[in-house]
Amino acid sequence: MGEVFAGRYELIDPIGRGGAGAVWRAWDHRRRRYVAAKVLLQSDAHTLLRFVREQALRIEHPHVLAPASWAADDDKVLFTMDVVSGGSLAHLVGDYGALPPRFVCLLLDQLLSGLSTVHAEGVVHRDIKPANILLEATGTGRPHLRLSDFGISMRKGEPRLTETNYVVGTPGYFAPEQMMGAEPDFPADLFAVGLVALYLLQGKKPDAQALIEHFAAHGTPGAPQGMPEPLWQVLAGLLQPDPHARFRTATGARKALAAAVEMLPEPGPDDEPVEVFDQIGPLPAGFGPDGPVSAPRTAAPSAPGDASAATAGLVSQQ
Structure with a gap:
């Protein structure tokens, strides 16, 4: 499993990089969905001010990808957006x-x-x-x-x-x-x-x-x-x-x-269709469509009636 940021966002795999930080695919444990998390590479005052401005933007439009939430953990900050997988x-x-x-x-x-x-x-x-x-x-x-x-x-x-x-x-x-x-x-x-x-x-x-x-x-x-x-x-x-x-x-x-x-010619029958491919790829092992996949748990062998031994076996594998 990946690093859990601020007790909420589980960073899974990097899917992009910009001038100010890396973008990760992440699992939002609170909202129970995958998001794209932009993690800042540095935390100087100038970068943080830009972060404040960007994460404060709340524009809802089907053709705009604006930040949805943000979090801070020690010397790092991130904000999240929808995962958009077709590349640029x-x-x-x-x-x-x-x-x-x-x-x-x-x-x-x-x-x-x-x-x-x-x-x-x-x-x-x-x-x-x-x-x-x-x-x-x-x-x-x-x-x-x-x-x-x-x-x-x-x-x-x-x-x-x-x-x-x-x-x-x-x-x-x-x-x-x-x-x-x-x-x-x-x-x-x-x-x-x-x-x-x-x-x-x-x-x-x-x-x-x-x-x-x-x-x-x-x-x-x-x-x-x-x-x-x-x-x-x-x-x-x-x-x-x-x-x-x-x-x-x-x-x-x-x-x-x-x-x-309205004045453009209609596409011809032989025109090649343009296909927008998935540029991110499948989820890594340990993650499924509905989030992290828990490993199977097996209780340690114990004598009949020995509840404490069975409980200890479960706890040790969590």
């Missing part, structure tokens, strides 16, 4: 390369739906990228996306954890205004959504800097080869370097995407 968008592109436009539109619709709720709470995510967008293991069925990792998110108007001229986020998915040290705002998240969409459609990380320079020098470029023009118009609205020329809300971008989908 990075895993999916690693398996398939460029994805079909209609499939990408379905993922983008779910991402924008979740992001609209995040923004309605006044929260700017600030680190939208393929590795932070997880998928349920749905096989060849309808995909189900979950936006995760709110470790550097912040509410508009909150004091920053870093100096104004220090850029926070993942290089390659920054909006231009982030690079200039602007206050975090919702359109910066939408720029990152546009870059994620390009990544999914082209099967490789986009060159954000080259794209920004082209927009600035020549205006909106034509659709990349093989990309339907209606879909490109939506992406171009997300990728405008000037945040005032960009979509201002996730809801507005989602409405434009829905209109574009």
